[in-house]
Amino acid sequence: MNHPAKVAERINYLDQITHGRIEFGTGRGAGSHEILGFLDHLGVTDTNQTKEIWEDVIREFPKMFTQDTYEGYQGKYWSLPPRKILPRPYGPSHPAMWYAAGNPPSYEMAGRMGLGVLGFSLDRWDKVEKLRKSYKDGIAQAEPVGAFVNDNIMSCIAAYVAEDRQKAFESYVNARPNYLVSNVYRYHDTFPAPEWMPKWPETLPEPTLEYAQMASEFGGIVMGDPDDALKQCKKWEETGIDQLVFGIGPAPIEDTIKTIELLGEHVIPKIDTDPEVSTARYRRQAAGG
Numbered sequence: 001m002n003h004p005a006k007v008a009e010r011i012n013y014l015d016q017i018t019h020g021r022i023e024f025g026t027g028r029g030a031g032s033h034e035i036l037g038f039l040d041h042l043g044v045t046d047t048n049q050t051k052e053i054w055e056d057v058i059r060e061f062p063k064m065f066t067q068d069t070y071e072g073y074q075g076k077y078w079s080l081p082p083r084k085i086l087p088r089p090y091g092p093s094h095p096a097m098w099y100a101a102g103n104p105p106s107y108e109m110a111g112r113m114g115l116g117v118l119g120f121s122l123d124r125w126d127k128v129e130k131l132r133k134s135y136k137d138g139i140a141q142a143e144p145v146g147a148f149v150n151d152n153i154m155s156c157i158a159a160y161v162a163e164d165r166q167k168a169f170e171s172y173v174n175a176r177p178n179y180l181v182s183n184v185y186r187y188h189d190t191f192p193a194p195e196w197m198p199k200w201p202e203t204l205p206e207p208t209l210e211y212a213q214m215a216s217e218f219g220g221i222v223m224g225d226p227d228d229a230l231k232q233c234k235k236w237e238e239t240g241i242d243q244l245v246f247g248i249g250p251a252p253i254e255d256t257i258k259t260i261e262l263l264g265e266h267v268i269p270k271i272d273t274d275p276e277v278s279t280a281r282y283r284r285q286a287a288g289g
Contacts, residue, residue, distance in 0.1 A: 001029070001038040004057045005080055008064040011095060012087045020090040023279055024061070025118050027100030028054045030188035042077060047190050053077050058113070062146040065094035092287030096150045096279035102191065104134040107153075111138020113145050116152035116279070119241070123157055125219035128239040148286035150279060152242045159222040159246040161229045161259040161267075168224050169212040175250040178204035222246065226266035233267055242278065 014022040028050040029035045035047050044053075056075045064070045064085045072082040089095065098116040101107050110117045117135050122128055135153050142149045158177065162168040182203035185193050198204065207215065216223040222232045236244050246263070248256050 001034070004060060004078060005064060005070075005083065005085055008061060008085050009087070012065065012085070012089050015090045015095050016087050018090075020095075020280070020283070022095050023098060023116075024095045025098035025100060026054065026058060026061075027118070030102075030190050032189050033187060035190075059145045061097070062094055065089050066147065091283075092289060093147045093283045096148075096152075096283060097146050098150065098152070098154075101135075104131055107131050107135040108138040111135045112141055112143065114139075114142040114149035114151075115145070116150040116242075117154065119153055119155045122153075122155035122241065123220050125235060125239055128155070128241060132240050148282045150282055152278060154243040154245055155236065155241050156245045156247050157219075157221060158250075159229070159248055159259055159263065160251060160255070161222065161224065161226060161262045162255070163225060163258075163262070165224045165228060168228075169209050169216075171251045171255040172212050172215075172221070172223055173207055173209055175252075175255075176206045177250045178206050180250055226262050229263060230267050230270060233271055237271060 011022060011024050029047070032047050035050055036044065039050075039053070042053075044050075056077045060073050066089070068084070070080070070083055070085050072080055096116060097114075098118050099106070099110040099113070100118040100120060101110050102121045107117055107119075111134075119131065122131060132153055139149065139151050142151075144150075160168045160172040160175070162171060182198070182200065185191060185197050186200040212223065215221045216228065216232070219232065219235065222229050224232070233244060246259075248259055251259070
């Protein structure tokens with residue numbers, strides 16, 4: 001949907017202004033509305049074609065990031081003669097590369113390519129082991145497309161944290177998050193939808209306080225007071241994933257800011273004790289640092 005060279009320029013620009021903190025995630029796309037609309041000029045009529053399109057470009061990004069003059073490429077879906085890709089990355093090597101994965105074969109494939117996994121389907125503790133094993137099996141045989149292996153598996157889940165547990169539950173219920181969830185499955189219509197997901201225009205019923213209590217116990221949401229949040233995050237840590245990222249936003253802004261503040265004060269310092277982010281270390285080591 002975007003020319004690869006322009007994407008590389010944007011990533012390098014963001015790498016410059018963040019002093020090397022940008023990380024580069026890619027994916028095949030997950031909605032026919034988007035894929036078939038933007039790729040009509042390529043004659044794409046089947047969303048499964050995006051796998052071939054993604055594979056046609058992913059190995060070229062590290063070259064565009066690091067070669068003084070990019071050597072150029074002639075592929076099925078895009079081409080570019082030799083050109084300078086500017087600006088250059090900030091500091092050594094290039095930004096860490098990630099892949100948005102949903103099913104076990106994708107996890108294993110990402111591992112073999114040395115890509116970190118953006119695990120948006122890892123929404124419960126009991127889902128982790130199978131997908132984690134698939135990824136780590138791939139990592140064990142990694143032939144990285146970039147300058148280094150980004151050995152990282154990340155889970156993205158929601159978070160509602162307040163100084164009082166009941167207030168956190170109320171914030172979750174009042175945010176009415178299931179309309180957003182229903183829209184996600186409506187728009188990303190190539191996602192494997194669970195059996196309980198109704199067909200649009202029907203939407204999931206909004207959660208009750210009783211459901212909030214149950215949701216906080218099965219791992220799909222970090223929710224409660226700071227002690228609850230710490231216990232839940234530690235349980236995620238025990239599953240063996242490398243990173244936990246919080247999807248926040250449906251709640252009122254004041255509740256969202258309080259969640260960020262409480263996680264930053266009471267949870268993150270007790271879990272994230274490494275002074276260097278793993279991706280920064282991989283990047284530094286790849287450059288001989």
